[in-house]
Amino acid sequence: MEVEEEDRIGRFNCCPSRLISKAQKYYFAKVTTDPLRFAFNKKVTVHPFIKGLPLKPNEIQAIWQRLMHTPPSSFKRTAYFHIPFCETHCLYCGFYRYAYHEKEAERYIEYLIRELKMAADMPFVSAAPIHAVYLGGGTPTALSANLLFKLLHAIKRYLPLANDCEWTVEGRFYHFDKEKVKVCLEAGVNRFSLGVQSFDTQVRQKMGRKLSKEKVIEKLKYLKTFDQAAIIIDLIYGLPYQTMEIWEKDVQTWLDLELDGVDLYQLVVYQGCALEKAVAAKRIPPPADLAEQADMFALGRRILKEAFCRRLSQTHWGYGYRERNAYNLLVTQPSVCLPFGAGAGGWMEGYFFYINNDLKHYYQSLDEGQKPLAMGMQYPPYWLLLKEIESGMEQNACPLAKLSQKYGVDLLKAFSPLLAQWEEAGLIYLENGWLKLTPAGEFWYVNLCQFLFNWFQEMVEGEDEG
Numbered sequence: 001m002e003v004e005e006e007d008r009i010g011r012f013n014c015c016p017s018r019l020i021s022k023a024q025k026y027y028f029a030k031v032t033t034d035p036l037r038f039a040f041n042k043k044v045t046v047h048p049f050i051k052g053l054p055l056k057p058n059e060i061q062a063i064w065q066r067l068m069h070t071p072p073s074s075f076k077r078t079a080y081f082h083i084p085f086c087e088t089h090c091l092y093c094g095f096y097r098y099a100y101h102e103k104e105a106e107r108y109i110e111y112l113i114r115e116l117k118m119a120a121d122m123p124f125v126s127a128a129p130i131h132a133v134y135l136g137g138g139t140p141t142a143l144s145a146n147l148l149f150k151l152l153h154a155i156k157r158y159l160p161l162a163n164d165c166e167w168t169v170e171g172r173f174y175h176f177d178k179e180k181v182k183v184c185l186e187a188g189v190n191r192f193s194l195g196v197q198s199f200d201t202q203v204r205q206k207m208g209r210k211l212s213k214e215k216v217i218e219k220l221k222y223l224k225t226f227d228q229a230a231i232i233i234d235l236i237y238g239l240p241y242q243t244m245e246i247w248e249k250d251v252q253t254w255l256d257l258e259l260d261g262v263d264l265y266q267l268v269v270y271q272g273c274a275l276e277k278a279v280a281a282k283r284i285p286p287p288a289d290l291a292e293q294a295d296m297f298a299l300g301r302r303i304l305k306e307a308f309c310r311r312l313s314q315t316h317w318g319y320g321y322r323e324r325n326a327y328n329l330l331v332t333q334p335s336v337c338l339p340f341g342a343g344a345g346g347w348m349e350g351y352f353f354y355i356n357n358d359l360k361h362y363y364q365s366l367d368e369g370q371k372p373l374a375m376g377m378q379y380p381p382y383w384l385l386l387k388e389i390e391s392g393m394e395q396n397a398c399p400l401a402k403l404s405q406k407y408g409v410d411l412l413k414a415f416s417p418l419l420a421q422w423e424e425a426g427l428i429y430l431e432n433g434w435l436k437l438t439p440a441g442e443f444w445y446v447n448l449c450q451f452l453f454n455w456f457q458e459m460v461e462g463e464d465e466g
């Protein structure tokens with residue numbers, strides 16, 4: 001770290017007493033006998049985020065180009081490819097963007113490969129290996145076998161993939177046929193992340209998923225027969241119609257199938273989404289409330305712990321040797337993420353970039369020979385420290401004493417009012433310079449992490465409006 005940066009971190013600009021009164025209102029937890037269910041009134045965000053300085057529209061492209069012509073730093077590197085099409089619109093989803101049409105998808109993949117080729121010879125991209133590639137969306141498995149083939153082979157040709165690169169294709173089982181599976185495996189894909197959400201047929205189909213429980217299980221067993229890639233599924237807790245018994249069966253079914261990994265996600269009802277509207281119109285019953293979701297989290301955690309599954313992060317669990325969860329782990333650490341495709345986000349060297357999610361603008365920018373960037377942000381100088389805090393919180397144990405030494409700032413002292421209060425509330429405990437989460441703290445980890453970010457930024461930058 002440069003001296004100037006260290007110096008900046010070392011100087012706190014806020015008035016601590018004002019910050020504490022703000023913390024009492026926003027960051028302190030309720031001290032209750034049941035912190036798992038009641039420590040806070042809500043989850044404040046889905047993922048922790050670092051507040052940065054938005055770039056002016058006329059400087060975004062120039063900064064991107066400058067970075068691309070610079071040799072990379074030594075961070076581990078990932079590449080994210082966004083496929084913004086889905087075959088159906090799931091009721092709870094906040095990521096749906098475009099319906100899948102073969103002609104539009106053909107055009108999109110042609111432009112996506114063009115975007116990839118533009119980056120291929122840039123020193124920043126070509127000079128160091130990529131350790132994890134992730135095709136997300138939307139639904140990458142909605143692409144035809146032919147389009148998957150074109151895209152996967154272009155990625156292999158134009159990116160310097162590390163020998164042990166983790167290569168994930170995300171998707172769902174609907175229309176994910178044998179031909180597509182083979183195309184993925186032959187190209188080198190070694191991890192499938194598939195949305196199951198719930199095995200229960202009624203829960204699934206009420207949420208807009210097509211296949212029955214039996215069909216999903218049949219497809220998973222079939223995928224296992226290839227024995228060439230980690231198979232990970234997503235499960236969501238708190239869905240309408242999903243009782244505690246159904247949730248227990250969901251987690252148990254994953255165990256019984258002996259798959260490589262599972263992600264347990266809390267249902268998030270996005271404002272204005274189809275699920276919110278359907279519940280408001282009383283077309284479907286409301287989802288579980290926060291306290292019920294907390295119970296579901298605790299049940300899932302207990303089942304997986306008792307089965308000796310490996311905790312890979314707050315939401316990801318693995319079993320056996322195959323699941324590494326490399327991409328998801330790397331993106332919570334100091335790292336580089338190269339973004340490709342309409343709606344993709346990525347970061348590098350202290351900057352965050354977001355690619356235009358509107359296809360018309362996406363195509364137009366590429367026709368003009370430009371990276372189709374819609375937004376850019378400069379992270380604060382201490383962003384690496386915040387990423388390391390996030391990484392520790394994801395792993396249930398944040399090495400505050402070690403980070404204090406590394407970054408030249410006494411974090412145990414800087415965070416002491418929050419740490420003392422959260423310890424009293426039963427969310428964390430301190431042990432040999434580590435901040436460790438209790439089971440209740442795990443459920444509220446996203447609040448705790450975001451509040452550490454906010455507190456630190458407010459100490460260094462001075463307070464914002466709150």
Ligand code: SF4
Nearest residue numbers: 086089090093096138
């Ligand atoms: S959950 Fe997946 S498949 Fe369903 S609408 Fe969202 S992105 Fe598309």
